[in-house]
Amino acid sequence: MHLVSDNDRVVSVDDLNTSRLLKNARKQADIRKFDDMLIVDVDAHHYEAENFKDIIPFMENDVYRQLSLAQIAKSGRGVVNTTNFGFQDIGGRVTRYPLRASERTGPEKLRDIQIGERWMDAMSVDYSCLFPTGMLNIGMHPSKDMEVELCWAYNRWVTEKALPESGGRMYSMLCLPFSSPAACLRHVETFGHRKGVGGFMITTVRDDMPVYDDAYMKVYRAIEERGLSLSFHSGFNWGKSSVFQSCNRFIAAHALGFSFYNILHLTNWVVNGMGERFPKLPVIWIEAGLAWVPFLMQRLDHEFMIRSSETPLLKKKPSDYMRDMYYSTQPMEIQDMDALETTFRMINAETQLLYASDYPHWDFDLPSTISDLPFVSEKAKHNILGGTAARLFNLPPRNDRQRENLIKYGNLAANAAE
Amino acid sequence: MAETFICKKDELQDGERKIVAVGEDEVGVFFHQGRYFAYSNICLHQGGPACEGLIIAKTQELLNEDRTSKGLSFSKDQTNFVCPWHGYEYDISTGECDSDRRLKLRSYQVVEKASDIYVVS
Numbered sequence: 001m002h003l004v005s006d007n008d009r010v011v012s013v014d015d016l017n018t019s020r021l022l023k024n025a026r027k028q029a030d031i032r033k034f035d036d037m038l039i040v041d042v043d044a045h046h047y048e049a050e051n052f053k054d055i056i057p058f059m060e061n062d063v064y065r066q067l068s069l070a071q072i073a074k075s076g077r078g079v080v081n082t083t084n085f086g087f088q089d090i091g092g093r094v095t096r097y098p099l100r101a102s103e104r105t106g107p108e109k110l111r112d113i114q115i116g117e118r119w120m121d122a123m124s125v126d127y128s129c130l131f132p133t134g135m136l137n138i139g140m141h142p143s144k145d146m147e148v149e150l151c152w153a154y155n156r157w158v159t160e161k162a163l164p165e166s167g168g169r170m171y172s173m174l175c176l177p178f179s180s181p182a183a184c185l186r187h188v189e190t191f192g193h194r195k196g197v198g199g200f201m202i203t204t205v206r207d208d209m210p211v212y213d214d215a216y217m218k219v220y221r222a223i224e225e226r227g228l229s230l231s232f233h234s235g236f237n238w239g240k241s242s243v244f245q246s247c248n249r250f251i252a253a254h255a256l257g258f259s260f261y262n263i264l265h266l267t268n269w270v271v272n273g274m275g276e277r278f279p280k281l282p283v284i285w286i287e288a289g290l291a292w293v294p295f296l297m298q299r300l301d302h303e304f305m306i307r308s309s310e311t312p313l314l315k316k317k318p319s320d321y322m323r324d325m326y327y328s329t330q331p332m333e334i335q336d337m338d339a340l341e342t343t344f345r346m347i348n349a350e351t352q353l354l355y356a357s358d359y360p361h362w363d364f365d366l367p368s369t370i371s372d373l374p375f376v377s378e379k380a381k382h383n384i385l386g387g388t389a390a391r392l393f394n395l396p397p398r399n400d401r402q403r404e405n406l407i408k409y410g411n412l413a414a415n416a417a418e
Numbered sequence: 419m420a421e422t423f424i425c426k427k428d429e430l431q432d433g434e435r436k437i438v439a440v441g442e443d444e445v446g447v448f449f450h451q452g453r454y455f456a457y458s459n460i461c462l463h464q465g466g467p468a469c470e471g472l473i474i475a476k477t478q479e480l481l482n483e484d485r486t487s488k489g490l491s492f493s494k495d496q497t498n499f500v501c502p503w504h505g506y507e508y509d510i511s512t513g514e515c516d517s518d519r520r521l522k523l524r525s526y527q528v529v530e531k532a533s534d535i536y537v538v539s
Contacts, residue, residue, distance in 0.1 A: 006475040006492040012434075013470070021502065024465045093472050095502040363504060366464050 003092045016099035022122035028368045034124035036401035040389035041128040043286050043328050043356035046112040048132040058153035087250045094362040109165045130170045136235045139206035144179040151177040163196035173199040173231045181215035188222040198393040199229030204261040205237045212272035224281035231284040234262045262288040273313025275321035284326040291333045294346045323348050328356035331363040341375045350380040379409050387411030421536040440539045454528035457513045462521045466503030473499045
C-alpha cells in the first residue's frame with residue numbers, strides 16, 4: 001500500500017492489520033497484567049456507512065427506504081448528513097483511516113466485529129460500547145423523518161445482527177432520534193429490553209436541542225424505569241454551525257466543538273433540575289475530554305449563588321448535580337498533571353469516571369492512560385477502567401482474577417455474581 | 419557495544435526505512451538525504467510504533483514582512499516521520515517531537531561496514 005506524502009510523493013507501508021498496528025498496546029497490557037482487570041470501554045466506534053446495504057432494508061417507510069437504497073447504490077454512502085466535513089486522519093498521518101479497506105477479514109462473522117475483537121484483544125478491553133461514526137451527525141439531518149428512519153434501521157441492525165455476533169463482548173447505548181420525542185419513546189419501549197442494550201444515546205451536535213422540554217420527560221422516565229443509562233455523545237460541527245465557521249483550521253473546530261456541545265446541553269440539563277426529576281437515571285457525558293468539567297462547575301456555581309431564582313428545582317449547587325453524573329475519559333488532556341489531578345478530585349473520578357478508548361478514531365486513548373497516572377489509587381484505577389461500568393451495565397467478569405478484583409473493589413454487579 | 423545487522427546498503431533506498439529488532443527493542447532505521455538515522459520505535463505519547471507511519475515534510479506557515487500569512491507550505495529543510503496511532507510527528511534528523519522539542523526519541527548510532535549497515539546499541 002502507499003500513502004500520499006508531500007509534493008505528490010508516495011510512501012510504501014504494509015496493509016493494515018489491526019493486531020499488528022496495536023502490538024505495542026498488547027505489550028503494555030501484558031506488562032500491566034490488564035487481563036486480570038475487567039476493562040470496559042464505554043465509547044468505541046465502527047463505520048456503519050460500510051454496512052448501509054444491510055442497515056437500510058430495516059427502514060420502515062417505503063419511500064425513505066427506496067430513496068436511501070437508490071442513494072447507496074449510486075455512491076455507497078451518502079445517506080447520513082454530509083455537511084460535516086473535516087480532516088480526521090490529518091492527511092493520512094493516522095494511517096488506519098486511509099488503509100482501512102486493506103485490512104483482511106474472514107467470512108465467518110461481520111467484518112466490524114472481527115476488527116473490533118482485534119483491537120479489544122490488543123488493548124485487553126473486555127467489553128466495548130459500540131457506537132456508529134457518521135450517524136453521530138444525525139442531529140444535523142434536515143429531515144426529521146429520515147432521522148427517525150435511520151435510527152430505527154440502525155438500532156434494529158445493531159441489536160439483531162452486530163451485537164449478537166460479538167458473543168456478548170460488545171454492547172451499545174442506542175442512538176435516539178431526538179427530533180421526535182414520540183419516536184424516542186417508541187425506541188426505548190421497543191429496544192430497551194434487548195440483549196446488549198445498556199441504555200440510549202443522544203448526539204449533542206444539534207442546532208435546536210431542548211433537553212428540558214416536557215415532551216422528553218416520558219422518554220427519560222422510560223429509560224430510568226428500565227434501569228438503563230442515558231448518554232450524551234458529543235461531536236464537532238465545522239460545516240454547518242455559524243459559530244464554528246469562524247474556525248479556519250480543523251484543530252480549532254474539533255477542540256472546541258466536542259466540549260462546547262456537552263457544555264451547552266449539560267448546562268441546560270442541570271439548571272432545569274433534571275437531576276431532581278430523575279435521580280436514579282445514570283447520565284453519561286461522552287467524548288468531550290475532562291478539562292471542561294471543572295470550568296463549568298465553577299462557572300455555574302458562581303452564577304447559581306446569585307440567580308437561584310432562575311433555578312428553583314435545584315436543592316444543591318450545580319456542581320453537586322454534575323458530580324452525580326458520569327463522564328467518559330477520552331480524549332483525556334494529560335498535559336498538566338496537577339490540573340488533571342484537580343479535575344479528578346472535582347469529578348469524584350473514583351466513582352464517576354468511565355474509561356473510553358474512542359477507537360478507532362484518531363485521538364483514541366489506551367487503558368494505560370489511566371493505569372499509569374501517579375495520583376490515582378488502585379481502587380480508582382479498577383473502578384475507572386471497568387468496575388464502575390461493570391456495575392452500570394451488569395457486565396460479568398471474564399476470568400477468576402477479574403472476579404476477585406471486582407469483589408475486592410465492590411464492583412461485582414448483582415447479575416454478574418450469579 | 420553490540421552491533422545489529424540491518425541490511426545491505428542497496429536494500430535501503432533514500433526516503434525508505436526499515437524496522438529492526440535490537441535485543442528486545444524495536445528500532446526504526448531511516449535513510450534520508452544520504453544519511454542514516456535510527457530511533458526507538460516507541461512513541462513518547464502513548465507507545466505507538468513511532469517509526470512506522472507516514473514520512474512527510476514539515477508543514478510550515480511563513481509570514482510576509484507585514485505579518486500577513488503566505489499560507490501553508492511544505493518545508494524544504496525538515497522532514498518528519500509520523501506515529502501512525504495519533505499523528506505525533508518527529509524530526510527525522512534529530513528524533514525530536516515537532517510539537518515539543520523537549521521530547522526526543524532514543525537515538526541509535528548507525529555504522530556502515532563494507533556493503534552492510536548496522537545499528538549500535
